Amino acid sequence: MEEMFFKELLKDKILAAVTLESSQDALFVAEALLKGGLNVMEVPLRTKDAFKAITLIKKEFPEMKIGAGTILRKEQIAALVDIGVDFGLSAGFNENLVEEIAKSKLPYIPGVFSPSEIERAYEFGFKVQKVFPIGQLGGTKYLKAISGPYGHLGLKFIPMGGVNQENFTDYIKIGNVIAAGGSWMVNKELIRNKEFKAIEDGVRALINISHAR
Template sequence: MLEELLKRRIIPVIVIEDAGDAEPLAEALLKGGIDIIEVTFRTAAAEEAIGRIAKAFPDMMLGAGTVLTSEQADRALGAGARFGFAPGLNPKVVKHFQDAGGLFMPGVMTPSEIEQGLELGCKVLKFFPAAQAGGPAMIKALAGPYASQGLKFSPTGGITLDNMMDYLSLPVVSAIGGSWLATKKQIADKDWATIADQAKAAFSRAAAG
């Protein structure tokens, strides 16, 4: 699972208000070349949306975001999520998700949090909120002491098509998370063509290096 995740360089961070939008949204991302999605547990529709994507697109790498509690972890995994993200580091939630067979990436901002994550066996850590916490320069500074540990970061927050390569050019960054790939308004408007175009533009930029 970790090896498969590390092959993906862009992870759409998605907020779904209506579970009925799940399948066409996933299809739009796939048309743009992106076969991974993180559905955040910020809405009541998240669990059903994950389940619908898991059923309709079983080959898509499907994860849950904003997993803050063990109860949410159980619901995410039960619906079909294979990995999880959180904005912060809660050892109880990390362990619970891992014990249930999922790959979990907690959020970090400091060396102490990085060391806690490594102690919990997390080889990929979410750097959040990336832009506000110092961006690529901060990631480079944090990565130095831990290079020998095989640590990777997946920064999220304030990342766009214009600045994504500033992050992806860093060897320590495995992937970036982006909400711009499918905004809440675009999803509400069912603007699947624009979402597919945005996914394609990001995929092409990442592939070009």
């Protein structure tokens, strides 16, 4: 079952979203994450080098589990399966996309915003859902509120779009949160300045926080 797959995949409760402007940085970032103890990352499909970056990482570091984020078009799915991504994510819930995902058998995390979208995603069989943008929705208060009507369904959420170093612990303490995600630990400035050791150290510190909670 997909929820068991994601439970094991996200055992450290961290999903690093890494936007790679250049595929040249891909291997350095992936290596830094692995050295820091994290073997899962999201690479959003927002840049021209995203597919190339994923291909390079999968070839050089097969132990790194990669989620392709911001999937918007059905034609992207076959290409992602071909290059060996481990799972996919979207910021929203697109039924046409979901139907194509189901055919591919690619593990997938749809994005949800409202109770209606949560329920619709559940109808399609998705018990792990990305909540975006959590900062604008009310943060931890929103996740605690939806645990009331949906707690009995066993749904798990990945809040993104408002999680940071300061509130990370608050999110992962909530029972319906399987992981908290974001780009703050691997932001564009760190990548641009080649501060890969800082990325490694930051991820290691986050994992220690997660395991100590």
